[in-house]
Amino acid sequence: xxxxxxxxxxxxxxxxxxxxxxxxxxxxxxxxxxxxxxxxxxxxxxxxxxxxxxxxxxxxxxxxxxxxxxxxxxxxxxxxxxxxxxxxxxxxxxxxxx
Amino acid sequence: xxxxxxxxxxxxxxxxxxxxxxxxxxxxxxxxxxxxxxxxxxxxxxxxxxxxxxxxxxxxxxxxxxxxxxxxxxxxxxxxxxxxxxxxxxxxxxxxxxxxxxxxxxxxxxxxxxxxxxxxxxxxxxxxxxxxxxxxxxxxxxxxxxxxxxxxxxxxxxxxxxxxxxxxxxxxxxxxxxxxxxxxxxxxxxxxxxxxxxxxxxxxxxxxxxxxxxxxxxxxxxxxxxxxxxxxxxxxxxxxxxxxxxxxxxxxxxxxxxxxxxxxxxxxxxxxxxxxxxxxxxxxxxxxxxxxxxxxxxxxxxxxxxxxxxxxxxxxxxxxxxxxxxxxxxxxxxxxxxxxxxxxxxxxxxxxxxxxxxxxxxxxxxxxxxxxxxxxxxxxxxxxxxxxxxxxxxxxxxxxxxxxxxxxxxxxxxxxxxxxxxxxxxxxxxxxxxxxxxxxxxxxxxxxxxxxxxxxxxxxxxxxxxxxxxxxxxxxxxxxxxxxxxxxxxxxxxxxxxxxxxxxxxxxxxxxxxxxxxxxxxxxxxxxxxxxxxxxxxxxxxxxxxxxxxxxxxxxxxxxxxxxxxxxxxxxxxxxxxxxx
Numbered sequence: 001x002x003x004x005x006x007x008x009x010x011x012x013x014x015x016x017x018x019x020x021x022x023x024x025x026x027x028x029x030x031x032x033x034x035x036x037x038x039x040x041x042x043x044x045x046x047x048x049x050x051x052x053x054x055x056x057x058x059x060x061x062x063x064x065x066x067x068x069x070x071x072x073x074x075x076x077x078x079x080x081x082x083x084x085x086x087x088x089x090x091x092x093x094x095x096x097x098x
Numbered sequence: 099x100x101x102x103x104x105x106x107x108x109x110x111x112x113x114x115x116x117x118x119x120x121x122x123x124x125x126x127x128x129x130x131x132x133x134x135x136x137x138x139x140x141x142x143x144x145x146x147x148x149x150x151x152x153x154x155x156x157x158x159x160x161x162x163x164x165x166x167x168x169x170x171x172x173x174x175x176x177x178x179x180x181x182x183x184x185x186x187x188x189x190x191x192x193x194x195x196x197x198x199x200x201x202x203x204x205x206x207x208x209x210x211x212x213x214x215x216x217x218x219x220x221x222x223x224x225x226x227x228x229x230x231x232x233x234x235x236x237x238x239x240x241x242x243x244x245x246x247x248x249x250x251x252x253x254x255x256x257x258x259x260x261x262x263x264x265x266x267x268x269x270x271x272x273x274x275x276x277x278x279x280x281x282x283x284x285x286x287x288x289x290x291x292x293x294x295x296x297x298x299x300x301x302x303x304x305x306x307x308x309x310x311x312x313x314x315x316x317x318x319x320x321x322x323x324x325x326x327x328x329x330x331x332x333x334x335x336x337x338x339x340x341x342x343x344x345x346x347x348x349x350x351x352x353x354x355x356x357x358x359x360x361x362x363x364x365x366x367x368x369x370x371x372x373x374x375x376x377x378x379x380x381x382x383x384x385x386x387x388x389x390x391x392x393x394x395x396x397x398x399x400x401x402x403x404x405x406x407x408x409x410x411x412x413x414x415x416x417x418x419x420x421x422x423x424x425x426x427x428x429x430x431x432x433x434x435x436x437x438x439x440x441x442x443x444x445x446x447x448x449x450x451x452x453x454x455x456x457x458x459x460x461x462x463x464x465x466x467x468x469x470x471x472x473x474x475x476x477x478x479x480x481x482x483x484x485x486x487x488x489x490x491x492x493x494x495x496x497x498x499x500x501x502x503x504x505x506x507x508x509x510x511x512x513x514x515x516x517x518x519x520x521x522x523x524x525x526x527x528x529x530x531x532x533x534x535x536x537x538x539x540x541x542x543x544x545x546x547x548x549x550x551x552x553x554x555x556x557x558x559x560x561x562x563x564x565x566x567x568x569x570x571x572x573x574x575x576x577x578x579x580x581x582x583x584x585x586x587x588x589x590x591x592x593x594x595x596x597x598x599x600x601x602x603x604x605x606x607x608x609x610x611x612x613x614x615x616x617x618x619x620x621x622x623x624x625x626x627x628x629x630x631x632x633x634x635x636x637x638x639x640x641x642x643x644x645x646x647x648x649x650x651x652x653x654x655x656x657x658x659x660x661x662x663x664x665x666x667x668x669x670x671x672x673x674x675x676x677x678x679x
Contacts, residue, residue, distance in 0.1 A: 022191040029187045037430055040408050041423050048407050054370025058407045062176050066468045069187050073461040
């Protein structure tokens with residue numbers, strides 16, 4: 001059966017670009033998540049501050065992280081769509097093997 | 099606490115469960131090839147798959163466990179929400195596309211796609227089975243916790259009900275119907291939790307949960323006698339003499355002086371009013387003597403500002419010892435890394451047709467799951483002030499909150515929570531049965547199977563796994579659900595993530611490297627857990643101090659260990675093996 005063959009392992013340049021974008025966005029999220037965890041671990045008193053008219057920083061930053069995950073996901077999807085617009089999904093047989 | 103079972107509740111519940119099973123029979127009439135059984139022909143639409151991700155992922159731990167933790171301890175349950183969701187960012191931005199490119203049916207396929215190594219297939223199949231089983235236990239325990247108050251049946255009955263229902267679903271139709279079960283469940287869960295949140299905001303906050311007079315703040319004592327009878331404050335438990343429901347506001351902010359209720363509140367107002375209020379939560383203390391084991395539930399007056407910040411459950415964040423902080427960091431790391439490593443999540447990448455669809459469905463999943471976790475904070479805080487909490491069970495917080503609005507809503511939410519468990523358990527059994535039939539039997543033992551035999555083998559494995567899951571669910575019935583899920587995440591992250599990431603990004607990964615990393619990661623995290631203070635205390639009944647490891651969550655140590663092992667072994671086996679070049 002054709003499904004038993006190995007999948008095509010070449011990476012197209014488009015796939016490489018998508019991977020890079022993914023990693024860059026991921027790095028941003030790591031900074032956000034890591035920063036938040038650092039606050040929780042080392043400066044918890046800061047999280048009790050209430051700069052946003054009543055809602056404390058703990059809740060605001062938690063919600064912010066959830067929103068950031070979604071925003072980054074959308075950014076990634078749009079970026080990949082733009083990249084694919086250029087490549088039109090063509091596979092190049094001599095591309096570097098992954 | 100004893101619960102009144104209402105006929106409405108039972109009817110709605112039965113309707114849901116039978117509806118779901120019936121739907122799966124209907125869908126199962128096609129999809130009997132291996133491609134159909136394990137991967138739904140790769141034809142699931144990305145939007146459906148995305149919501150199915152949510153349905154798959156939002157298990158008992160998310161819905162019941164987190165809401166319950168927030169209701170009892172405040173903010174800290176939300177930390178679980180944040181950690182769980184963050185893991186999806188890893189899945190999307192790092193893993194989603196490459197994994198789709200690489201595999202056919204299972205996670206082992208993906209890791210092995212370039213090496214064709216029996217070692218890898220064996221190690222990964224075993225780690226898939228181990229993680230699936232660890233993840234199954236809290237689901238089954240959660241199911242038992244749900245059935246007891248809903249239908250008045252004993253815990254074991256709930257476990258058996260889930261086991262049988264899921265096995266039926268999985269055996270009849272495989273991935274197509276599990277996907278649809280999860281899609282339905284995901285949509286319903288988010289819809290009804292949204293509805294409940296709106297009701298909470300509309301009700302606003304009330305002193306003493308809207309009941310006249312002041313709250314009864316007398317401590318309550320539950321005694322389990324040596325012969326098994328249950329006493330409440332010294333007298334036998336009965337419908338007339340039972341534990342009082344708890345969790346109320348003592349005082350609203352001064353700006354509401356003279357009022358006992360705030361009226362409808364906006365989403366941000368809800369938090370700010372709560373922060374300025376004083377709330378009565380309840381703590382429990384156990385001690386044993388000749389007459390039995392006594393648990394005393396005492397009220398605790400807390401300021402809103404103290405409850406809405408970290409430290410209520412993770413006491414280490416407040417006390418500040420280094421090992422407690424490491425334990426917390428380790429758990430958060432495991433949650434971050436674990437989502438992308440869970441076998442039953444990963445197989446869902448094979449049910450869509452291509453990488454663009456895999457990406458889009460993950461984005462939909464993140465939106466749905468993120469939305470849900472935002473709601474958990476409202477549900478948990480609403481339950482905390484609802485006056486309806488059962489002091490013995492945090493898992494029941496969300497359904498009991500629904501009951502304060504209407505019995506019908508309670509029945510629906512409980513039924514949804516039950517199908518929550520059905521959905522997750524289906525996915526886990528699919529992943530496990532794939533590991534057995536496809537990975538172990540066909541690829542490791544080299545027993546060739548025709549397409550139909552492969553499907554049949556998967557179904558037999560599904561039944562076997564169902565039986566194991568039921569037995570363990572009954573055995574572990576007294577465990578905290580989130581604690582068990584944390585185990586599964588630690589093992590998944592330690593066993594699977596290093597190999598996945600290094601295979602994608604490091605050309606010199608060898609097959610021995612992967613086999614070693616998966617094996618060591620799994621064994622190290624498993625051993626650490628078995629030697630931890632929590633296990634010593636709750637499983638073996640030994641003292642916490644005698645445990646052999648400094649903190650309970652292994653992730654901080656075993657995840658890097660997996661990476662190190664992979665790198666070292668790969669470098670040692672460079673010359674003579676095909677590498678991921």
